[in-house]
Amino acid sequence: MTQPAYKRVLLKLSGEALMGDDSYGINRATIERMVADVSEVVKMGVELAIVIGGGNIFRGVAPGAQGMDRATADYMGMLATVMNSLALADAMRQFGMVARVMSAISIEQVVEPYVRPKALQYLEEGKVVIFAAGTGNPFFTTDTAAALRGSEIGAEVVLKATKVDGVYSADPNKDPTATRYASISFDDAISQHLQVMDATAFALCRDQKLPIRVFSIVKPGALSRIVMGEDEGTLVHV
Ligand SMILES: Nc1ncnc2c1ncn2[C@@H]1O[C@H](COP(=O)(O)OP(=O)(O)O)[C@@H](O)[C@H]1O
Numbered sequence: 001m002t003q004p005a006y007k008r009v010l011l012k013l014s015g016e017a018l019m020g021d022d023s024y025g026i027n028r029a030t031i032e033r034m035v036a037d038v039s040e041v042v043k044m045g046v047e048l049a050i051v052i053g054g055g056n057i058f059r060g061v062a063p064g065a066q067g068m069d070r071a072t073a074d075y076m077g078m079l080a081t082v083m084n085s086l087a088l089a090d091a092m093r094q095f096g097m098v099a100r101v102m103s104a105i106s107i108e109q110v111v112e113p114y115v116r117p118k119a120l121q122y123l124e125e126g127k128v129v130i131f132a133a134g135t136g137n138p139f140f141t142t143d144t145a146a147a148l149r150g151s152e153i154g155a156e157v158v159l160k161a162t163k164v165d166g167v168y169s170a171d172p173n174k175d176p177t178a179t180r181y182a183s184i185s186f187d188d189a190i191s192q193h194l195q196v197m198d199a200t201a202f203a204l205c206r207d208q209k210l211p212i213r214v215f216s217i218v219k220p221g222a223l224s225r226i227v228m229g230e231d232e233g234t235l236v237h238v
Pocket residue numbers: 013014015016017053055143161162163164166167168169170171172173194195196197
């Protein structure tokens with residue numbers, strides 16, 4: 001049997017994609033499909049950590065947060081990621097997987113705090129680690145949390161599962177003539193202001209030489225194919 005291309009990966013799941021076709025919240029069928037995809041990868045023996053977004057529940061820069069103090073709105077966004085993390089961990093439990101949620105902000109009655117050595121231990125034990133509450137700081141995003149935690153745990157790649165199937169020359173939802181890159185350098189992605197990920201996340205991954213692969217969350221089997229080393233989505237590299 002062919003071996004997976006990676007030993008340890010950091011998967012960033014879009015909060016917004018968890019909505020499926022609903023207008024907000026968590027769509028049951030969508031989360032179950034995600035868990036099934038994730039379980040395939042875990043069965044291959046790949047150590048998997050997950051950062052999940054919160055845009056399906058609350059986004060600090062959304063119209064609903066207008067007029068609010070930005071930092072307060074961002075803390076609400078971080079709490080939204082905690083809810084998504086708990087939902088994901090529970091869906092994994094129902095699927096027979098073992099997951100641990102670790103939060104960047106302390107709410108110890110709800111989830112355990114993020115402690116790096118403990119996270120590494122869980123990964124070595126084959127448990128899925130879900131990092132909740134982003135970076136724990138306002139003015140950041142869960143993409144940056146993925147870059148940060150990915151660097152901290154020594155992941156070989158950050159896999160960004162999102163609504164689009166890769167990085168395009170312009171936002172494909174706004175510009176139908178946009179074309180998809182098979183690969184692009186961090187410097188080009190940053191200088192062209194490609195909005196698929198924020199510049200902070202790109203810059204951190206660039207400095208740490210941590211590649212990112214952007215791929216579609218709705219495409220069946222995409223995650224497994226990537227982990228097996230196949231070409232899927234867009235590779236952002238140094
Ligand atoms: N150059 C681009 N290539 C691909 N997607 C882009 C680009 N520019 C903007 N986007 C938009 O970025 C979105 C993904 O970013 P974001 O909404 O932050 O995702 P997530 O919720 O997965 O973190 C896509 O749905 C797409 O509309």
